[in-house]
């Protein structure tokens with residue numbers, strides 16, 4: 346991993362709540378290589394979502410550096426930042442909240458194609474069909490409203506939207522946590538398939554170590570905004586060194602042998 | 607159709623709908639029934655109502671047909687009321703969306719401006735504006751809108767503040783959407799329902815303000831207005847009270863109709879939203 350795709354160093358973000366300062370993210374550093382999956386695991390409130398938002402420039406850090414595809418990602422602004430966003434996408438936890446309640450599936454997929462000039466207006470309907478098929482959905486869904494399809498279908502649409510711009514990295518914040526167990530497995534399979542075929546890297550955020558072991562190459566365990574341990578996903582989960590790591594393993598009862606990537 | 611049926615379930619909404627329908631019918635048929643100039647002399651002066659079937663509501667001080675004036679006046683009331691309210695809602699929604707979505711300095715500046723407009727009583731504002739610019743239909747519309755956009759702006763801003771924290775707005779940023787497109791295409795349409803709920807009150811207030819301006823002689827001089835009719839009738843209030851009472855009643859009924867129908871719409875949409 347000579348030149349990482351994403352390199353985060355010394356990232357920090359604090360919030361004020363009730364006059365008290367809390368460090369949501371405190372001196373966090375990690376790197377992700379091309380086509381790699383790094384999991385961020387940790388209990389609720391440990392700063393996972395804040396890291397996701399920092400990496401995506403949805404909130405600005407108090408300190409730290411983010412290098413993405415070799416460039417200083419924090420130095421980008423305005424149109425340059427919007428253009429670069431094509432390479433760095435996100436899938437949210439709640440697939441209903443992640444879409445405009447008035448949107449249709451076609452509009453959701455049309456937007457990134459239009460904004461980044463990926464396909465001409467005439468060509469876009471075909472691209473939308475291709476994207477739907479790529480994530481295992483029927484093209485008939487295109488005309489449906491977002492609220493008319495199931496949660497699992499919605500998350501597939503979210504993935505289709507994320508891959509529409511051919512990103513090199515997708516941040517998935519608890520992307521399968523809200524789904525039924527049966528649907529969850531299918532979505533994980535889809536993610537693995539996309540990764541092998543298109544070499545997309547994932548920053549995969551989850552509190553569920555069972556899911557982490559099924560998809561991640563490496564894992565970083567967070568507690569109260571700090572990294573407590575990190576390493577090979579299976580090694581860390583089989584023998585966690587930190588107290589919080591052991592707690593997370595204990596909180597995941599069905600750590601049965603799922604096929605590791 | 608079921609929306610219409612739900613709308614017509616409450617007696618208030620039915621009453622409002624009937625009044626508004628009558629009003630629109632009047633406005634639309636004014637030049638059909640009264641093709642001539644409503645300000646032309648049609649008969650003897652101060653003819654009381656129900657005396658002559660050619661002039662059912664009598665004539666005014668100059669012998670003009672009161673019914674014709676009433677029909678043509680409904681056009682002015684409706685046109686000014688709807689146009690001013692539409693302008694106020696559009697300006698308010700845009701200002702509120704920009705303030706709420708941009709935050710920071712933009713929000714600060716826009717809300718100070720909103721405060722300033724809200725501090726001046728809206729009728730005085732309209733009065734001052736028309737006095738300075740001169741009375742014409744367009745100026746009256748702008749004058750009324752100037753005093754009416756602050757309410758929609760505040761409601762839109764509050765709604766936008768809560769919507770902008772939603773995941774789907776973050777999602778729009780992630781796909782690289784321009785902030786203005788996010789504000790006006792993604793956020794504004796979802797912030798509209800509570801803003802539109804203000805429209806009946808704003809239309810009603812705009813109709814009243816127009817009438818008050820005309821009453822003070824600041825309406826468009828080339829148009830018949832109910833406010834102007836009331837003012838005209840005031841000079842002969844003792845001998846011919848009907849000249850003020852007829853347009854006055856029309857005005858009250860119109861405002862009531864707009865308000866009742868508006869409440870009905872709000873009720874209907876509220877039910878629909880709680881159902882979904």
Ligand SMILES: Nc1ncnc2c1ncn2[C@@H]1O[C@H](COP(=O)(O)OP(=O)(O)O)[C@@H](O)[C@H]1O
Pocket residue numbers: 360361362367368369387388389390391392393394395396
């Ligand atoms: N916008 C915010 N304002 C104030 N506090 C916040 C905000 N976002 C996150 N926090 C706080 O930061 C900490 C980390 O939150 P988060 O990153 O959402 O954790 P996780 O995703 O791991 O559950 C929590 O204590 C949370 O309350």
Ligand SMILES: [Mg+2]
Pocket residue numbers: 393394395519
């Ligand atoms: Mg979270």
